[in-house]
Amino acid sequence: MSNPFVENLVDREYDAGFVTDIESETLPPGLDESVVRFISAKKDEPAWLTDWRLEAYRGWLEMTPPKWAHVHFSPIDFSAISYFSAPKSQADGPRSLDEVDPEILRTYEKLGIPLHEQEFLAGVVKNTSSDPASDLTGSEARPLVAVDAVFDSVSIATTFKDKLAEAGVVFCPISEAVQTHPELVRKYLGSVVPRKDNFYAALNSAVYSDGSFVYIPQGVRCPMELSTYFRINAQNTGQFERTLIIAEAGSYVSYLEGCTAPMRDENQLHAAVVELIALDDAEIKYSTVQNWYPGDKNGKGGIYNFVTKRGACIGVRSKISWTQVETGSAITWKYPSVILRGDHSVGEFYSVALTNNYQQADTGTKMIHIGKNTRSTIIAKGISAGRSNSTYRGLVRTSPTAIGARNYTQCDSLLIGSNCGAHTFPYIESKNASAIIEHEATTSKVSDDQLFLCQQRGIDPEKAVGMIVNGFCKEVFRKLPMEFAVEASKLLEVSLEGAVG
Amino acid sequence: MKLLEVDDLHVTVDGQKILNGLSLTIEAGEVHALMGPNGSGKSTLANVLAGRPGYQITSGTIHFKGEQLKDLKVEERAHLGLFMAFQYPVEIPGVSNMEFMKAALDAQAAAREEEPLSAIEFMKAVRKIAEELDLNPDFLKRGVNEGFSGGEKKRNEILQLLLLQPTLAVLDETDSGLDIDAIQTVSAGVNRFRNTDNGLLLITHYQRLLDYIVPDVVHVLANGRIVRSGDKGLALTLEEKGYAWLSTS
Ligand SMILES: Nc1ncnc2c1ncn2[C@@H]1O[C@H](COP(=O)(O)OP(=O)(O)OP(=O)(O)O)[C@@H](O)[C@H]1O
Ligand SMILES: [Mg+2]
Numbered sequence: 001m002s003n004p005f006v007e008n009l010v011d012r013e014y015d016a017g018f019v020t021d022i023e024s025e026t027l028p029p030g031l032d033e034s035v036v037r038f039i040s041a042k043k044d045e046p047a048w049l050t051d052w053r054l055e056a057y058r059g060w061l062e063m064t065p066p067k068w069a070h071v072h073f074s075p076i077d078f079s080a081i082s083y084f085s086a087p088k089s090q091a092d093g094p095r096s097l098d099e100v101d102p103e104i105l106r107t108y109e110k111l112g113i114p115l116h117e118q119e120f121l122a123g124v125v126k127n128t129s130s131d132p133a134s135d136l137t138g139s140e141a142r143p144l145v146a147v148d149a150v151f152d153s154v155s156i157a158t159t160f161k162d163k164l165a166e167a168g169v170v171f172c173p174i175s176e177a178v179q180t181h182p183e184l185v186r187k188y189l190g191s192v193v194p195r196k197d198n199f200y201a202a203l204n205s206a207v208y209s210d211g212s213f214v215y216i217p218q219g220v221r222c223p224m225e226l227s228t229y230f231r232i233n234a235q236n237t238g239q240f241e242r243t244l245i246i247a248e249a250g251s252y253v254s255y256l257e258g259c260t261a262p263m264r265d266e267n268q269l270h271a272a273v274v275e276l277i278a279l280d281d282a283e284i285k286y287s288t289v290q291n292w293y294p295g296d297k298n299g300k301g302g303i304y305n306f307v308t309k310r311g312a313c314i315g316v317r318s319k320i321s322w323t324q325v326e327t328g329s330a331i332t333w334k335y336p337s338v339i340l341r342g343d344h345s346v347g348e349f350y351s352v353a354l355t356n357n358y359q360q361a362d363t364g365t366k367m368i369h370i371g372k373n374t375r376s377t378i379i380a381k382g383i384s385a386g387r388s389n390s391t392y393r394g395l396v397r398t399s400p401t402a403i404g405a406r407n408y409t410q411c412d413s414l415l416i417g418s419n420c421g422a423h424t425f426p427y428i429e430s431k432n433a434s435a436i437i438e439h440e441a442t443t444s445k446v447s448d449d450q451l452f453l454c455q456q457r458g459i460d461p462e463k464a465v466g467m468i469v470n471g472f473c474k475e476v477f478r479k480l481p482m483e484f485a486v487e488a489s490k491l492l493e494v495s496l497e498g499a500v501g
Numbered sequence: 502m503k504l505l506e507v508d509d510l511h512v513t514v515d516g517q518k519i520l521n522g523l524s525l526t527i528e529a530g531e532v533h534a535l536m537g538p539n540g541s542g543k544s545t546l547a548n549v550l551a552g553r554p555g556y557q558i559t560s561g562t563i564h565f566k567g568e569q570l571k572d573l574k575v576e577e578r579a580h581l582g583l584f585m586a587f588q589y590p591v592e593i594p595g596v597s598n599m600e601f602m603k604a605a606l607d608a609q610a611a612a613r614e615e616e617p618l619s620a621i622e623f624m625k626a627v628r629k630i631a632e633e634l635d636l637n638p639d640f641l642k643r644g645v646n647e648g649f650s651g652g653e654k655k656r657n658e659i660l661q662l663l664l665l666q667p668t669l670a671v672l673d674e675t676d677s678g679l680d681i682d683a684i685q686t687v688s689a690g691v692n693r694f695r696n697t698d699n700g701l702l703l704i705t706h707y708q709r710l711l712d713y714i715v716p717d718v719v720h721v722l723a724n725g726r727i728v729r730s731g732d733k734g735l736a737l738t739l740e741e742k743g744y745a746w747l748s749t750s
């Protein structure tokens with residue numbers, strides 16, 4: 001018997017799909033050395049950085065896009081993309097909030113991202129979950145969150161700079177850090193993701209326009225969550241942001257990234273690079289709630305999210321933890337990874353990837369064990385609905401030096417309906433007999449019987465699917481900062497709208 | 502007042518005739534027991550009442566509280582006060598029992614435009630019922646039926662019955678799989694549920710349950726229709742003589 005409630009996916013609401021009408025300065029489409037030089041000049045960059053970009057560009061010319069991912073799309077015409085777009089009012093001059101185009105401020109307001117510091121102080125998170133036994137509920141004053149907002153190619157506002165400065169924390173657009181902390185940028189930029197690491201990383205290195213820079217000094221526990229919100233607005237532009245986070249010995253930082261884009265019929269490219277560096281006993285917790293426009297129900301439009309994220313646990317006992325909730329984008333191609341170089345260092349990857357309609361996600365992680373007694377944990381949850389495809393691809397490598405290394409991997413897939421797919425590709429390369437690597441995988445379906453039980457108790461099928469999916473993801477949501485966990489859980493429900501009915 | 506009125510119901514599943522002219526009326530305040538050999542169509546009737554997809558009503562009508570059930574969605578029937586305790590309760594891993602029941606209560610309250618219980622009132626109510634049913638409070642935090650033993654699943658169904666307080670409860674072999682003590686606790690729970698406004702349809706194979714929950718009427722279903730109805734004594738006779746006696750008498 002098949003349940004008529006689980007069928008193909010219909011419309012889903014994409015709340016963030018509006019376009020902001022502002023004047024912007026946008027380069028004509030196309031890429032050559034002059035474009036690279038233009039971007040570098042626009043940012044007033046030192047010669048070494050211009051050369052660094054050019055070197056990356058030349059490398060990119062020799063490279064071809066990766067073909068191994070389980071995703072399908074027509075080749076991207078890189079000459080049809082514009083590589084730089086900035087709101088006009090921001091093109092020059094200081095970035096005080098008063099000078100930001102009011103239209104842009106309204107954009108962030110609509111997205112619920114406050115750029116006025118006092119709004120954060122007043123906010124209290126409401127108890128929104130219906131589960132009184134859940135860990136995600138309870139009302140609690142919202143902890144302070146500092147925000148860096150990146151609109152198309154430039155950062156338009158960073159909040160709480162003063163308070164952070166008191167603690168010695170640097171949190172600013174990376175273009176600014178190049179001016180204020182050139183030695184740090186020069187030392188670490190490209191140290192984790194080399195310029196020619198892969199096709200998209202090379203492209204990013206050549207043309208990245210902005211992104212966030214974070215530096216936590218020795219022994220400092222960052223006094224608030226740091227977060228960056230990325231927004232693609234302009235048409236036919238790519239967004240290439242670059243994030244660099246450095247945690248000195250004994251420091252701690254929790255960082256969150258969110259993303260949205262307008263609904264547009266054509267595909268837009270987003271190729272970011274994120275590099276994390278953790279020194280002795282440092283800990284970096286990096287959380288992503290990715291909600292780029294996924295395209296419409298027929299698979300038209302949407303963001304191509306081709307991202308390279310990698311962290312290096314350089315120091316002993318250092319720890320890097322990636323948590324991601326991926327609900328958006330037409331195609332997601334990302335593998336936040338950790339290089340466990342320091343002895344006793346720890347890498348974690350907690351992921352929820354939801355695909356609906358014609359979305360495709362090929363995501364996972366790489367845990368590269370080099371130091372002694374390094375440990376890694378991978379918990380990946382894939383949810384597929386509609387005609388979508390979700391793939392987990394992960395690599396656990398233990399090198400001969402990684403004596404006593406341990407990994408635990410758990411991949412769970414949940415299917416909604418019968419036209420979607422879930423695939424798991426776990427790669428293990430163990431060059432060390434003392435390493436212990438465990439892998440578990442499950443695939444389950446939201447069954448007609450489960451839906452019938454829920455309905456018989458009065459719960460409509462849409463809500464039932466939301467509840468089941470949220471239950472499936474609980475383990476990962478627990479790893480998110482509390483208020484973002486609530487947001488992520490709501491986002492899942494919105495993304496599943498039309499998955500039944 | 503008539504709660505349920507099934508009139509000359511014919512149902513097919515995958516083209517196969519399962520119910521052949523079944524009629525049954527349950528008045529408010531009544532308990533009806535439905536017995537019959539394996540495969541005679543008891544669960545089919547329960548599922549058709551609840552609106553499970555896959556069952557085709559080829560003729561006949563079902564009225565619940567005066568409303569034609571055929572046109573209502575599964576959840577709308579639940580909102581009207583129809584409850585079914587499953588013969589084989591399904592597991593929903595990851596969704597806590599507590600969360601599930603709160604969602605059910607809230608959905609029903611919303612549909613009836615009533616105020617939902619607060620989280621605290623809800624917790625209190627659930628804990629109290631769990632205690633009455635001898636269910637360890639830990640079961641509330643576990644996934645719905647996840648890893649529950651057969652008997653625990655059945656008790657969990659009754660927990661939901663007592664919490665949701667429906668107008669008509671169809672209990673499909675709730676006694677199967679319960680140990681001797683559990684039958685008594687569960688029966689006590691069901692008896693507390695009974696009042697003059699609601700009704701019960703008890704599907705069972707064992708007359709022993711009817712010692713605890715005393716029915717007003719006992720029906721025997723065979724080949725998709727009710728072949729005999731009587732008082733509690735009918736169940737005793739069946740226990741003694743088996744279903745074969747029906748065709749010979
Ligand atoms: N999906 C189906 N396809 C074909 N036949 C079915 C289907 N579902 C039920 N049946 C048949 O319908 C008949 C009645 O089944 P039903 O489950 O209602 O019996 P029951 O009286 O509840 O039996 P039991 O006492 O064993 O629980 C059985 O012969 C069963 O095999
Ligand atoms: Mg049955």
